[in-house]
Amino acid sequence: MKKFLANFLPVRAAWLILCGCILAFSACAGDAARDTSKVATAADNGSGTGAPNDDGLILPAGFTVTTFAEGLGKARHIAVAPDGTVFVKLAKLKDGKGIYRLRDTNGDGKADAITGFGSFTGTGMTVRSGYLYASSDEEVFRYKLDDKNNVVNPDQPEKIVTGLLSRGEHEAKAITLDYDGNLYVNIGAYSNACQVQDRTKGSPGMRPCPILDSAGGIWKFKADKPGQTYGDGVRYATGLRNVVGLDWNKATNSLFVMQHGRDQLHDLFPDMYDQKQSAELPAECMYELHQGSNGGWPYIYYDEFQKKKILAPEFGGDGKKTAGEDAQDPVMAFPGHLAPNGLLFYTGDQFPAKYKNGAFIAFHGSWNRAPEPQKGFFVVFVPFQNGKPSGDWEVFADNFSGSPALTASGRAQHRPCGLAQAPDGSIYVTDDSKGTIWKISYKK
Amino acid sequence: MIGKWTVLCSMAGLLSACALLSMTAKDDAPRRPYGVLQNATGIKQHTTGVKQNVTGIKASIERGKKVYAEQCLSCHQVDAMGVSGMTPPLVKTKWVLGDKTTLVQIVLKGLTGEIEIDGDTYHNVMAPHSELSNQQIADVLTYVRSSFGNKARAITPAEVAAIRAKTK
Numbered sequence: 001m002k003k004f005l006a007n008f009l010p011v012r013a014a015w016l017i018l019c020g021c022i023l024a025f026s027a028c029a030g031d032a033a034r035d036t037s038k039v040a041t042a043a044d045n046g047s048g049t050g051a052p053n054d055d056g057l058i059l060p061a062g063f064t065v066t067t068f069a070e071g072l073g074k075a076r077h078i079a080v081a082p083d084g085t086v087f088v089k090l091a092k093l094k095d096g097k098g099i100y101r102l103r104d105t106n107g108d109g110k111a112d113a114i115t116g117f118g119s120f121t122g123t124g125m126t127v128r129s130g131y132l133y134a135s136s137d138e139e140v141f142r143y144k145l146d147d148k149n150n151v152v153n154p155d156q157p158e159k160i161v162t163g164l165l166s167r168g169e170h171e172a173k174a175i176t177l178d179y180d181g182n183l184y185v186n187i188g189a190y191s192n193a194c195q196v197q198d199r200t201k202g203s204p205g206m207r208p209c210p211i212l213d214s215a216g217g218i219w220k221f222k223a224d225k226p227g228q229t230y231g232d233g234v235r236y237a238t239g240l241r242n243v244v245g246l247d248w249n250k251a252t253n254s255l256f257v258m259q260h261g262r263d264q265l266h267d268l269f270p271d272m273y274d275q276k277q278s279a280e281l282p283a284e285c286m287y288e289l290h291q292g293s294n295g296g297w298p299y300i301y302y303d304e305f306q307k308k309k310i311l312a313p314e315f316g317g318d319g320k321k322t323a324g325e326d327a328q329d330p331v332m333a334f335p336g337h338l339a340p341n342g343l344l345f346y347t348g349d350q351f352p353a354k355y356k357n358g359a360f361i362a363f364h365g366s367w368n369r370a371p372e373p374q375k376g377f378f379v380v381f382v383p384f385q386n387g388k389p390s391g392d393w394e395v396f397a398d399n400f401s402g403s404p405a406l407t408a409s410g411r412a413q414h415r416p417c418g419l420a421q422a423p424d425g426s427i428y429v430t431d432d433s434k435g436t437i438w439k440i441s442y443k444k
Numbered sequence: 445m446i447g448k449w450t451v452l453c454s455m456a457g458l459l460s461a462c463a464l465l466s467m468t469a470k471d472d473a474p475r476r477p478y479g480v481l482q483n484a485t486g487i488k489q490h491t492t493g494v495k496q497n498v499t500g501i502k503a504s505i506e507r508g509k510k511v512y513a514e515q516c517l518s519c520h521q522v523d524a525m526g527v528s529g530m531t532p533p534l535v536k537t538k539w540v541l542g543d544k545t546t547l548v549q550i551v552l553k554g555l556t557g558e559i560e561i562d563g564d565t566y567h568n569v570m571a572p573h574s575e576l577s578n579q580q581i582a583d584v585l586t587y588v589r590s591s592f593g594n595k596a597r598a599i600t601p602a603e604v605a606a607i608r609a610k611t612k
Contacts, residue, residue, distance in 0.1 A: 169567065169569060197572075200554075264518060266518070368518060370517055370521050410527070411523070411525070
């Protein structure tokens with residue numbers, strides 16, 4: 001400080017005072033800002049949960065939870081082999097490894113044999129017919145498992161699909177398989193609403209949207225054929241902006257997906273949508289897909305209040321005009337921006353009967369509701385009968401954020417991402433904020 | 445001798461500035477570009493120069509807060525801490541506290557592609573904001589650089605204008 005001031009000695013007094021004022025001002029402003037951050041810290045500590053523990057989640061009566069593992073960092077999707085061996089995919093390497101295998105050898109609900117392999121990051125993870133499938137943001141790999149579900153060659157997986165588009169937006173390649181040897185891969189749109197200039201006010205929407213040729217949908221590949229790329233795959237469904245949560249529903253023998261709806265209606269069209277409307281719209285949607293299905297993105301979005309497909313403002317919409325006659329309606333609509341990252345159809349017998357064949361959805365939590373309070377950071381349940389929802393959705397597991405205040409601010413301690421069912425009918429939930437994995441069970 | 449005078453003087457400056465700030469906290473400060481004031485009054489009008497300069501920065505910060513709410517908040521969030529894996533934080537990072545030219549150019553040209561801060565990567569699309577005036581950009585950056593725990597010098601409209609002129 002003295003040195004700094006000494007440099008100013010030849011300058012007149014006014015300059016010194018000016019300097020003093022600027023310093024004083026930034027000091028005062030800094031104090032004010034620190035006070036704000038103190039509030040956030042206090043709320044953080046005030047939640048009382050601290051490190052994740054068995055009491056961290058709020059569950060329906062009769063359900064219990066154990067912290068199966070923690071400290072895995074960005075734990076994304078999770079899969080369970082028939083003997084109960086758990087595999088989890090990380091979006092950030094932990095100790096140089098991008099996949100972790102976890103086993104609970106003494107049956108206490110906590111993983112006690114943990115080993116990492118795979119040098120790539122990503123999201124997708126599933127087990128089928130003696131193979132572990134894992135995705136990076138450009139590829140899908142496959143590892144052979146032996147009869148004890150050990151990875152046969154952890155350093156040399158087969159490359160099932162390569163060269164998938166990843167342009168820094170909606171890049172996660174979520175994957176699932178059907179029971180006929182097919183692999184379904186999400187290729188998210190590298191855009192919010194297919195404007196000429198992405199997320200830029202005043203930039204028009206492109207019709208036809210050129211992104212849809214290679215992204216913004218679900219692509220279908222052969223699950224057992226290495227070295228495939230776009231030419232070998234089929235665009236199974238289109239008009240889906242981004243899908244992270246997806247699952248093959250055994251009861252209907254069809255693919256169900258959760259779309260991340262578009263962002264920034266207010267930012268881009270402030271005269272048409274106020275901040276509250278922009279926080280609520282559009283709905284996050286569940287779709288049942290078949291070959292040729294179309295969710296309608298980017299031309300339309302689904303408004304769960306009007307219960308209509310609304311023409312997107314980039315394409316001439318005004319918040320009321322309907323469109324998308326060629327697009328299908330969602331199976332169910334959820335509040336905007338909650339970011340559904342995990343979908344699991346429950347086939348177990350451990351949970352009460354109402355859960356059978358129903359859907360669990362992990363909502364990662366919103367960011368695009370600001371300045372309105374953020375929402376999500378929970379796992380919901382949707383009951384199904386005869387392949388259709390038989391009731392409204394309900395919150396199943398809550399308080400991943402740590403407190404209502406941390407939910408509202410978006411500074412959640414944990415963010416639910418992946419879901420998987422254990423052979424005993426328990427379910428696992430991952431958190432890609434701190435890398436906790438919970439095992440939720442029902443005790444009569 | 446001179447050293448003591450310097451320290452005393454700057455201490456007085458600190459105190460008077462703090463007092464001045466609390467006094468003018470509820471004033472509707474005149475919307476003048478403080479950068480011009482700083483240059484024009486720094487030498488000739490000692491006392492008024494100080495008052496106008498602080499008031500000027502304060503006004504700039506207040507205007508900047510509004511620009512932030514309209515242009516930045518929905519992605520960078522209320523606390524400027526961004527969104528994990530998507531939108532980078534604006535708090536205590538070299539991107540905000542460091543080189544003014546880089547910072548102003550990000551506002552003018554937007555930013556795409558992956559960036560890394562403290563070992564975490566972020567990628568979201570930030571649109572160009574070249575439609576904002578030099579004054580608005582100076583205001584919002586001055587606000588961000590002096591809020592959320594940040595402490596960095598104000599940015600003037602003249603600086604923004606100069607950077608805009610050489611930015612393609």
